[in-house]
Amino acid sequence: MAENLTGTVGPEQQFKNFLSEGKFMIQRCKSLNKFFFHPRVAFPGSGERDLEWVEASGNGEVYSSSCNRRLPEKGGDFNLSLITLEEGPRMMARVEGIDPDKVEIGQKVKARISSLNGEPAVIFDIV
Amino acid sequence: MDQNDINRLRGKTAVVGLAESGCGLASGWSAMEIMATAVHDALDDAGIKLKEVDGVFAATAFHSMAAMSLSEYLGVKPKFADGSQIGGSSFLSHILTAAMALDAGLINVAVVAYGSNQKSAGGFKTISEAMPYEAQYQPRMPVTAYALSAKRYMNEFGATREDLANVAVSARDWALLNPRAYTHQDGPLTVNDVLSARPIVDPLGKLDCCLVTDGGAAVVMTRSDRAKDTKNTPIYLLGAAMEHHHRMISEMPDLVQTSAIESGKRAFSMSGYKPNDMSTIQLYDAFTINTLLFLEDLGFCKKGEAKELVKNNNTGPAGNLKVNTNGGGLSCVHPGMYGLFVTLEALRQLRNASGDDVGQRLDGGWIDNARLSVAHGNGGVLSSQVTNIWGVSDTL
Numbered sequence: 001m002a003e004n005l006t007g008t009v010g011p012e013q014q015f016k017n018f019l020s021e022g023k024f025m026i027q028r029c030k031s032l033n034k035f036f037f038h039p040r041v042a043f044p045g046s047g048e049r050d051l052e053w054v055e056a057s058g059n060g061e062v063y064s065s066s067c068n069r070r071l072p073e074k075g076g077d078f079n080l081s082l083i084t085l086e087e088g089p090r091m092m093a094r095v096e097g098i099d100p101d102k103v104e105i106g107q108k109v110k111a112r113i114s115s116l117n118g119e120p121a122v123i124f125d126i127v
Numbered sequence: 128m129d130q131n132d133i134n135r136l137r138g139k140t141a142v143v144g145l146a147e148s149g150c151g152l153a154s155g156w157s158a159m160e161i162m163a164t165a166v167h168d169a170l171d172d173a174g175i176k177l178k179e180v181d182g183v184f185a186a187t188a189f190h191s192m193a194a195m196s197l198s199e200y201l202g203v204k205p206k207f208a209d210g211s212q213i214g215g216s217s218f219l220s221h222i223l224t225a226a227m228a229l230d231a232g233l234i235n236v237a238v239v240a241y242g243s244n245q246k247s248a249g250g251f252k253t254i255s256e257a258m259p260y261e262a263q264y265q266p267r268m269p270v271t272a273y274a275l276s277a278k279r280y281m282n283e284f285g286a287t288r289e290d291l292a293n294v295a296v297s298a299r300d301w302a303l304l305n306p307r308a309y310t311h312q313d314g315p316l317t318v319n320d321v322l323s324a325r326p327i328v329d330p331l332g333k334l335d336c337c338l339v340t341d342g343g344a345a346v347v348m349t350r351s352d353r354a355k356d357t358k359n360t361p362i363y364l365l366g367a368a369m370e371h372h373h374r375m376i377s378e379m380p381d382l383v384q385t386s387a388i389e390s391g392k393r394a395f396s397m398s399g400y401k402p403n404d405m406s407t408i409q410l411y412d413a414f415t416i417n418t419l420l421f422l423e424d425l426g427f428c429k430k431g432e433a434k435e436l437v438k439n440n441n442t443g444p445a446g447n448l449k450v451n452t453n454g455g456g457l458s459c460v461h462p463g464m465y466g467l468f469v470t471l472e473a474l475r476q477l478r479n480a481s482g483d484d485v486g487q488r489l490d491g492g493w494i495d496n497a498r499l500s501v502a503h504g505n506g507g508v509l510s511s512q513v514t515n516i517w518g519v520s521d522t523l
Binding site for chain 1: 259260261263264265266267271274275276278279282325326327328329330375376377378382
């Protein structure tokens with residue numbers, strides 16, 4: 001399909017580029033009509049390569065959550081959750097705007113693009 | 128290929144020597160020196176000379192090409208070597224690969240080895256790359272991953288931190304009977320001790336997490352026809368299987384079901400035995416949640432019921448299930464990758480019951496008449512699962 005990749009970028013860089021433009025995009029396999037995350041060169045498990053980027057709704061639900069303890073001088077405790085997106089796939093992210101140990105499984109969340117350490121990042125807020 | 132072809136490895140190979148080295152604190156020793164010492168001690172235990180070793184299997188968090196580095200250090204020129212790195216379960220998969228290579232006639236004597244000086248060298252050591260799509264959120268791996276699983280487990284099955292703490296309490300009770308255990312002198316733990324320990328990544332506190340120690344280990348394997356002529360009681364590999372479904376915790380299909388369901392099913396099937404036939408159960412308990420998950424996934428109880436199984440110290444020395452009888456990664460030893468220590472304990476229990484001198488335990492630390500042990504390894508973030516079933520000669 002593409003022996004020579006010069007002048008193109010892979011799905012990981014494309015995802016990051018979208019984030020830099022303020023868009024949270026995920027991939028969908030057209031023939032299967034299924035979304036997946038993280039970005040890949042083909043659909044995981046069966047290898048279909050008819051993929052397209054679709055802007056995620058940003059709606060999701062907390063699948064699991066953890067409160068990572070950290071000294072205040074190093075930034076303090078922070079939340080780290082797994083979010084199941086409305087479209088089906090799951091991803092790691094932080095839930096903010098709530099005490100990091102108060103995020104509960106099943107809570108509805110909404111994505112926004114923020115930044116972590118100078119890089120654009122998908123962050124979720126409790127709806 | 129049908130199951131009969133796969134099962135032809137059953138009982139074809141055995142461990143004839145084993146050793147550990149530098150467990151606890153080994154300041155002034157390199158990971159390689161600790162690992163090589165274990166290999167030489169295991170060969171001495173087997174009564175097999177170094178020059179007979181023609182298969183070398185190793186993985187560490189210190190060597191990118193561990194099997195090659197170890198071979199060179201030992202002065203061995205292997206005809207087959209494998210340094211596959213699938214985390215802490217690597218060694219249980221090396222044992223399967225070694226059995227295949229021995230059975231195929233590629234090699235005659237295999238050593239499987241590990242060594243680490245992580246504690247004396249400054250703490251938990253990993254050579255894992257940063258995970259794409261996760262690293263920017265700065266998870267405290269591997270603890271965060273296991274905390275995410277524990278939280279989901281508690282939510283789905285109504286389990287509590289007390290249920291997790293029961294695992295740590297039983298592990299410590301075993302360690303109190305084992306002079307080799309790092310916490311042997313530390314006294315018993317209570318559930319309250321575990322609950323009130325410093326939180327690391329909620330819902331896991333410090334005593335839900337394994338020790339951080341130095342340590343190395345090695346086993347020597349041969350084909351069974353030779354094994355019966357060696358000086359110790361050979362312990363036969365009756366079943367072995369592996370499976371993995373993810374590398375990153377965000378890709379784990381179900382946080383409360385591991386691929387041990389598959390590895391266990393196939394390993395037990397190969398062995399011809401069932402979970403309840405096992406005299407001892409050795410599980411990779413890097414965190415308290417592991418023991419609950421693996422008791423369920425290996426078939427000792429139904430999903431969600433392990434919290435009942437570990438109540439009232441039922442997995443401790445006075446209980447019905449002999450689980451992690453050395454004290455486990457929680458209370459005996461955990462030098463970063465624990466798989467070979469799961470294996471050593473499975474083997475030692477069987478050798479002791481067969482009359483070999485494999486060290487002293489306090490009363491109740493050795494399991495009388497032990498004939499079969501399951502050793503289960505875990506690697507990554509509940510990722511790679513490898514199950515080995517070991518038995519004495521009359522289980523063949």
